[in-house]
Amino acid sequence: MHKRILNGARKIFLEKGYEQTSMRNIASEINYSAGIIYFHFKDKSEIFHELHKEGFRLLLSQLKVLDKVADPFERLKAVGRVFIQFAQENKDYYNLMFIVEEPVKAPQAGGFQIAQEAINHLLDLVKECQGKGRFKDMDAEYFAFMLLSAIHGICALFCKDRTVNFVNKTDDELMKNGYECFVTLLEKG
Amino acid sequence: MHKRILNGARKIFLEKGYEQTSMRNIASEINYSAGIIYFHFKDKSEIFHELHKEGFRLLLSQLKVLDKVADPFERLKAVGRVFIQFAQENKDYYNLMFIVEEPVKAPQAGGFQIAQEAINHLLDLVKECQGKGRFKDMDAEYFAFMLLSAIHGICALFCKDRTVNFVNKTDDELMKNGYECFVTLLEKG
DNA sequence: TTATATTTTTAAACACTGTTCAATAAATAG
DNA sequence: CTATTTATTGAACAGTGTTTAAAAATATAA
Numbered sequence: 381m382h383k384r385i386l387n388g389a390r391k392i393f394l395e396k397g398y399e400q401t402s403m404r405n406i407a408s409e410i411n412y413s414a415g416i417i418y419f420h421f422k423d424k425s426e427i428f429h430e431l432h433k434e435g436f437r438l439l440l441s442q443l444k445v446l447d448k449v450a451d452p453f454e455r456l457k458a459v460g461r462v463f464i465q466f467a468q469e470n471k472d473y474y475n476l477m478f479i480v481e482e483p484v485k486a487p488q489a490g491g492f493q494i495a496q497e498a499i500n501h502l503l504d505l506v507k508e509c510q511g512k513g514r515f516k517d518m519d520a521e522y523f524a525f526m527l528l529s530a531i532h533g534i535c536a537l538f539c540k541d542r543t544v545n546f547v548n549k550t551d552d553e554l555m556k557n558g559y560e561c562f563v564t565l566l567e568k569g
Numbered sequence: 570m571h572k573r574i575l576n577g578a579r580k581i582f583l584e585k586g587y588e589q590t591s592m593r594n595i596a597s598e599i600n601y602s603a604g605i606i607y608f609h610f611k612d613k614s615e616i617f618h619e620l621h622k623e624g625f626r627l628l629l630s631q632l633k634v635l636d637k638v639a640d641p642f643e644r645l646k647a648v649g650r651v652f653i654q655f656a657q658e659n660k661d662y663y664n665l666m667f668i669v670e671e672p673v674k675a676p677q678a679g680g681f682q683i684a685q686e687a688i689n690h691l692l693d694l695v696k697e698c699q700g701k702g703r704f705k706d707m708d709a710e711y712f713a714f715m716l717l718s719a720i721h722g723i724c725a726l727f728c729k730d731r732t733v734n735f736v737n738k739t740d741d742e743l744m745k746n747g748y749e750c751f752v753t754l755l756e757k758g
Numbered sequence: 759t760t761a762t763a764t765t766t767t768t769a770a771a772c773a774c775t776g777t778t779c780a781a782t783a784a785a786t787a788g
Numbered sequence: 789c790t791a792t793t794t795a796t797t798g799a800a801c802a803g804t805g806t807t808t809a810a811a812a813a814t815a816t817a818a
Contacts, residue, residue: 381766399588402804413768418806420766479668481729492733499734518750525735525743526723526750530715532731533722537714540670542721544681545688546714554714561707561715565754570795591775602797607777609795759818766813775804784795 382420384410389427390434394472398428398480428476435473436494439466443501452508457563459505460531464555467535475539478532502528515569530562571609573599578616579623583661587617587669617665624662625683628655632690641697646752648694649720653744656724664728667721691717704758719751 388409392401403424407414421427442462449455467474477495503524510516515523534555537543543551577598581590592613596603610616631651638644656663666684692713699705704712723744726732732740 403806404804414805415769415807416767424805478731479725479729496734518753519746521735521738522743522746523750525726525732525738525747526719529722529726529747530719530751531722532726533718533720534715536668536725537718537721540668542667543714545685546710549710549714554711557708557711558714558718561711562719564707565758568757569754592777593775603776604778604798605796613776762815762817764813764815766811768809768811770808770810772807773805776802778801779799780797781799782795782797784793786791786793788789788791 381416385412385417385420386427386430390431393427393431393476394470397472398476428480431473432476433494435470435477436498438470438473439463439477440494440498442466452505452512453514453566456505456509456527457566459502460527460559460563461556463531464534464559467538468552468555471539474535479536479539499524499528518569531559534558570605574601574606574609575616575619579620582616582620582665583659586661586664617669620662621665622683624659624666625687627659627662628652628666629683629687631655641694641701642703642755645694645698645716646755648691649716649748649752650745652720653723653748656727657741657744660728663724668725668728688713688717707758720748723747 385406389401389406392405392409395401396405403417404414406427407417417427442465443459446455446458446462449458503520506515506520506524506527510518510520538551538555543554546554549557574595578590578595581594581598584590585594592606593603595616596606606616631654632648635644635647635651638647692709695704695709695713695716699707699709727740727744732738732743735743738746
């Protein structure tokens, strides 16, 4: 039943987004009453956290493919590309993971741990690059934050429809070529 | 009365954010009934658009100070700093302007025009830099999008409490030093 | 099998939300 | 002083997240 609710919730959540999904929507999707959800979950935010984790597992599984890329800098550049593609293909997961704020303010027990792992991976990757002579004059943590920001910025503008101000370019062109601009800067650093 | 509603709305909006503000909240703030708002505004989204414009006017007025900076690249770097400071000091305006999505999907007549102007300013600034030999091998539009993304990413992570994963650093340290990392990259480009 | 205890599930209720609308009050024009 | 706009209210509608007493289904024990 726990899984059944989660399946219904996932469908509606990813269809309508967090705010526009109601408990009654979820319940009717699986042909149960709304109250039942509160027997299996504490509240809406707990369901959110399950899907939040799910999203990170999905992203991390896609990033895992890059383990075979030997050169850390090449891997770093590819991380961004995978990240952006993930946002394009999973706009709503991305929203839940990086933009929806309400449920993050009161994180579950270890609810944000998987996000922490992802950050640590990025930090390690930066340090590995530094080990090979790249970005040597930079503070690893600030640099990692900057990397995440640059990539997230592209995805966030996309997810919140702020790409409309760049006419004559599709979202895909903007994101991919915009990121390659950033990569060009990285290569010179 | 139009202004009176807007004043009440601004207070509650910037206090509680878009989603958490109710028409009844706004009405009781100015000691009127909820219905009156619908006599002066079409709906909640119309109020949003007024504040959205207001936010852009505020940001643009802060950016105007930079007109006295002669060198375009110095001005470009300063734009980011002003942007970030604006987000820190006006978290909720920033949310309305760049993150809240619902009302942007159905923009009012010219409701997004002021945002368009801001983008055009950035684009001109990039081209001015290129005129002085900077970023010559880059496409101006993609480069401007990348710039906005990098800066917005910093602000968006901050506004949505995704800075918590970087321990031992305050938000202010992360944002300022993170941005300076980016500036270092720009200087090498 | 029957009786008891436990676990699920429901339906109704509570206090909220954005929005609409008939009735009313206030202001203005002739 | 009417007649006509204009402004304002309060109740209502359909929706929201959440709680809870009751009922149904299931498991356990005698």
